[in-house]
Amino acid sequence: MKENRFLKRIGKRAKKGARGYPVATIAFYGPNLSRATKVAVGIFHGENEAAREMRRWHLPEGDVRHDESIAQEMLAFIEEHGAPTVAMSERIIGCPHEEGVDYEGEWCPMCDFWRGRDRFTGKLLASDE
DSSP: OOOOHHHHHHHHHHHTOOOOSSEEEEEEEOSSSSOOOEEEEEEEOSTTOOOSEEEEEEOSSSOGGGOHHHHHHHHHHHHHTTOSEEEEEEEEOSOSSOBTTTBOSSSOTTOGGGTTBOTTTOOBOOOOO
8 A cells, every 4th residue: 555645744743742833633533443534633723722723534435544635635734724733643533423413412323333432542431331
């Protein structure tokens, strides 16, 4: 598989650590821990502020982490907002559906894999039963 040079550039920026505001955050989402079908990039202009700008990309098939055109658009979005700091999750952190937008309740009814799982580790949570 060909290496995604744009995602590699973004990863290098993320490894540089905190370099001031604005901060670009990158989070990957998918139906399981192996395939990311959505990526969200938020731009934060200060501590304790909500993201002022947010952009999302979706792929119904495949993996957004391997799509060079999406990575190129992500890099352009980050550069457009002049973000010297990039914070990127190294793993998939939840299902691609948004609570309150795509579904109501604690768990997404479309993503059985994520039911009862910690979003950051993917491990099953202890049952209350």
